Amino acid sequence: xxxxxxxxxxxxxxxxxxxxxxxxxxxxxxxxxxxxxxxxxxxxxxxxxxxxxxxxxxxxxxxxxxxxxxxxxxxxxxxxxxxxxxxxxxxxxxxxxxxxxxxxxxxxxxxxxxxxxxxxxxxxxxxxxxxxxxxxxxxxxxxxxxxxxxxxxxxxxxxxxxxxxxxxxxxxxxxxxxxxxxxxxxxxxxxxxxxxxxxxxxxxxxxxxxxxxxxxxxxxxxxxxxxxxxxxxxxxxxxxxxxxxxxxxxxxxxxxxxxxxxxxxxxxxxxxxxxxxxxxxxxxxxxxxxxxxxxxxxxxxxxxxxxxxxxxxxxxxxxxxxxxxxxxxxxxxxxxxxxxxxxxxxxxxxxx
Ligand code: NAD
Numbered sequence: 140x141x142x143x144x145x146x147x148x149x150x151x152x153x154x155x156x157x158x159x160x161x162x163x164x165x166x167x168x169x170x171x172x173x174x175x176x177x178x179x180x181x182x183x184x185x186x187x188x189x190x191x192x193x194x195x196x197x198x199x200x201x202x203x204x205x206x207x208x209x210x211x212x213x214x215x216x217x218x219x220x221x222x223x224x225x226x227x228x229x230x231x232x233x234x235x236x237x238x239x240x241x242x243x244x245x246x247x248x249x250x251x252x253x254x255x256x257x258x259x260x261x262x263x264x265x266x267x268x269x270x271x272x273x274x275x276x277x278x279x280x281x282x283x284x285x286x287x288x289x290x291x292x293x294x295x296x297x298x299x300x301x302x303x304x305x306x307x308x309x310x311x312x313x314x315x316x317x318x319x320x321x322x323x324x325x326x327x328x329x330x331x332x333x334x335x336x337x338x339x340x341x342x343x344x345x346x347x348x349x350x351x352x353x354x355x356x357x358x359x360x361x362x363x364x365x366x367x368x369x370x371x372x373x374x375x376x377x378x379x380x381x382x383x384x385x386x387x388x389x390x391x392x393x394x395x396x397x398x399x400x401x402x403x404x405x406x407x408x409x410x411x412x413x414x415x416x417x418x419x420x421x422x423x424x425x426x427x428x429x430x431x432x433x434x435x436x437x438x439x440x441x442x443x444x445x446x447x448x449x450x451x452x453x454x455x456x457x458x459x460x461x462x463x464x465x466x467x468x469x470x471x472x473x474x475x476x477x478x479x480x481x482x483x484x485x486x487x488x489x490x491x
Contacts, residue, residue, distance in 0.1 A: 141174045142444050145205035147182035147198065150218075150227065151417025152427035153211025159429040159484035160209060160436045166491055167440070167449050178205070182234075183213025183227035184417075193230025199237060202410075207443035208238070209436065210412040215419045236276050240402035240410050241301070242308040243273040243381065244438075247388045247398060252462050256393030256470040259365060267391055269371040270316070272309040273381025275402055277301045278331070280378050297331045297377065302338040308403070309375035310347040319372035321353045323360045323380055335377060357384070364388055389414055394469040396428025399435035401442055409443045411435040425479045428467040433457050433487060456490035 146161065148154035161177055168175045180198040181189050189195075193213070202208045213227040248268045254261040274297075282294030306322070313320045322339045324332035336354055343352040355363070357380045364371070364384065368391050376384065389398050395415040402410040413431025421427060434457060441450035465486045471477040478486070 140444065140446070141176075142206045143176045143178065143204070144439070145198075145201045145208045146177050146179045147202075147208065147210045148179060148185070149182050149211040149213040149417065150184040150215050151212060151419050151422035152415075153183070153213065153417055155211075155422070155425060155427050155480050156413060156429045156432040157209065157211040159480060159487075160432040162484060162488060163433055163436055163453060163491065166488055167446075167453065170491070171446075171449055173446070173449075182210070183230055184215055184218040186230065187218055187225055187227065191225065193225060193227045194233050194237075199234065202234060202238060205408070207408060207439045208234075208410045209439060210410060211432065212413065212415060212417040214417045215422075232280065235402060235410065236281070238402075238408065238410055239276070239404040240408075241274060241276045242305055242403045243271075243275040244312070244401045244403065245271040245273065245385045245388070245398065245414060247271070247385075247392055249392055250397075250458065250461050252464075253393045253397075253470060255472065257391060259391065263365070263368065264391060265369065267368045269368065269388070270312060270373050271381060271385050271388060272305065272312065272373060272375045273385060274301065274305045274375075274377045275381075276378075278378035280382075295329070295331050295379075297334060299334070299338055302335050303342055306339050306342045306375055307346065309373050310343060310350050313350045313373040314347065317372040318350050319353075320347075320350050321355050321360070321371060321374045323355050323357050323374060323376035323384070325357050325380070326354070327356060331377070339375070360384060361387060364391070385414065394428055395431070396467065396469050397430045397434075399431050399433075399438050401435070401438040403442060407443050407445070409439065411439040411443075425481060426468050426477070427480050428469050429480050429484050429487075430457055430461075430467075433484070452491060453487075456487045459490050460486045 148157040249264045279295035285292040326332040326336045398414045437450040437453040440446040468477040
């Protein structure tokens with residue numbers, strides 16, 4: 140097949156992990172006879188340096204017309220001073236919004252060989268296989284912001300339509316998995332959460348009677364995620380709660396560097412990125428874990444290009460390499476040798 144992929148390496152370790160994702164994409168294209176046009180474009184801090192804009196028009200246009208977008212990470216101290224007028228994160232929020240990708244899927248699966256890499260006890264982690272569906276283009280991150288000398292305000296708004304569509308995405312996923320959906324809110328305090336709970340109950344009752352629904356308060360979910368993570372299947376929540384809980388859940392797997400994400404809208408075009416940031420503390424050293432990016436490439440192949448067997452082959456290769464003991468420093472046991480980003484990807488490529 141022919142496909143165009145807009146590639147946004149971004150900042151910090153972004154370009155380092157994206158380089159390995161591209162090598163895997165090229166290898167899969169060659170092996171399976173696909174023609175992928177991979178167009179690299181400036182984004183985030185790198186784009187601010189070049190053009191003054193974190194999301195230049197040329198980058199936005201390429202993303203809008205591509206079949207999929209692959210993103211590394213953005214941000215860093217260089218662009219984060221409190222007085223900065225333009226920030227890399229503005230580019231990311233604008234891109235998500237322009238692409239209409241309102242559903243952020245974050246699978247968290249604990250690899251048996253990595254149970255020791257987490258700070259939690261192995262018996263708590265056994266069999267953990269959950270997926271978060273985070274609403275991505277609404278809520279407090281997108282609401283009106285005000286500031287004066289004495290106070291600051293961020294407005295949180297959700298419409299019925301925004302809640303319905305994300306809940307449907309999550310319920311459809313649950314139907315293909317273990318049929319269990321947990322909806323997370325703070326309905327004892329927030330009006331948006333009370334609406335969220337009402338709409339979720341109605342959508343599930345009327346359209347997904349085969350999916351079991353449990354409502355859970357966000358604070359209680361934060362506790363249950365580390366107490367009994369195995370019990371969760373699909374979790375759906377609003378933007379900010381999802382932002383926080385998915386970082387917590389990533390620690391079940393052992394490192395932020397391991398986990399992929401897909402952001403999807405109505406069509407097949409999606410935005411795929413590892414869940415980690417630009418990791419300025421390790422940038423430039425060639426030691427970042429590329430797993431989150433490689434698994435994001437697998438999600439891209441599956442969801443935007445419908446190349447299921449290529450996606451599964453890449454996931455299998457990553458899993459086998461971990462099984463055989465390959466480790467980047469973030470997941471290596473203390474005192475044991477670790478591989479560089481490039482060496483880890485070499486091992487994945489040789490399995491492919
Ligand atoms: P971070 O995810 O960049 O790093 C947190 C910790 O995890 C660091 O110690 C880092 O070394 C480690 N880490 C992250 N990814 C890793 C990988 N692949 N391999 C090994 N270790 C890894 O979060 P942060 O330090 O809070 O943020 C740094 C910058 O990234 C900030 O400017 C922030 O705004 C930005 N950020 C961007 C995104 C994004 O691009 N979507 C997401 C989160 C944070």
